[in-house]
Amino acid sequence: AQKVTQAQTEISVVEKEDVTLDCVYETRDTTYYLFWYKQPPSGELVFLIRRNSFDEQNEISGRYSWNFQKSTSSFNFTITASQVVDSAVYFCALSERHTGFQKLVFGTGTRLLVSP
Amino acid sequence: GAGVSQTPSNKVTEKGKYVELRCDPISGHTALYWYRQSLGQGPEFLIYFQGTGAADDSGLPNDRFFAVRPEGSVSTLKIQRTERGDSAVYLCASSLGTTGGETQYFGPGTRLLVL
Numbered sequence: 001a002q003k004v005t006q007a008q009t010e011i012s013v014v015e016k017e018d019v020t021l022d023c024v025y026e027t028r029d030t031t032y033y034l035f036w037y038k039q040p041p042s043g044e045l046v047f048l049i050r051r052n053s054f055d056e057q058n059e060i061s062g063r064y065s066w067n068f069q070k071s072t073s074s075f076n077f078t079i080t081a082s083q084v085v086d087s088a089v090y091f092c093a094l095s096e097r098h099t100g101f102q103k104l105v106f107g108t109g110t111r112l113l114v115s116p
Numbered sequence: 117g118a119g120v121s122q123t124p125s126n127k128v129t130e131k132g133k134y135v136e137l138r139c140d141p142i143s144g145h146t147a148l149y150w151y152r153q154s155l156g157q158g159p160e161f162l163i164y165f166q167g168t169g170a171a172d173d174s175g176l177p178n179d180r181f182f183a184v185r186p187e188g189s190v191s192t193l194k195i196q197r198t199e200r201g202d203s204a205v206y207l208c209a210s211s212l213g214t215t216g217g218e219t220q221y222f223g224p225g226t227r228l229l230v231l
Contacts, residue, residue, distance in 0.1 A: 002132050003159075017208075027121075032217075033217035035219070037222075043205065043224060043225055043227075044223070044224045044225070045159070045222035046222075047219055049217050049221075050217070068196075091158050091159075093158075095216075097216070099172070100170065100171075100172070101163065101216030102147070102216065103161045103172065104151075104159070104161060104220060106158030106159050107162070108156070108157055108158050109156075109157075109158050113145070115202065
């Protein structure tokens, strides 16, 4: 079974639209970490956020916000007022206690295309 | 400061050849990771070093793959008898390594093409 599921393969929006990228995870551990990374066309993975399983507070950073809901095993990412520079592939990832937290398990990514 | 660096950025080789991919982690990071990313997929874990030792190599696909980190800093991923299926982007990441679940910072990757 997929541990991290990003069901949206590709999303296209027009600049200034809000967009939400979904992430659903599966783990047997009660302690784990969740991450979001951005991979622009240049290819380098850029860290966006890290969240531990005990902190369900939503987080906002500028135009980015994250909604963590343990009850539904989801960690969704919203970009408000999207910009062309947001075009990239976005990955959700999980690290679990039973692997010593040292192995990131990634979803298959969601490609976001923001057009002017 | 400088991020994770990887060399070469691109490598083209022929089937059956040996290749070495190099990773230079962020200064002061004791943990180092290798991942492989195939086209259209997320990165997949290969191996993790804490200091000089390979703490977890469970992701290495077979014994043609080997990695070292002799002085606890630079790491080299070695692939023997390359096959076309080894073509992918090989990503290196590092983290402080002091506690679990730390953020891993990634390098730009080495794009390997086996002809």
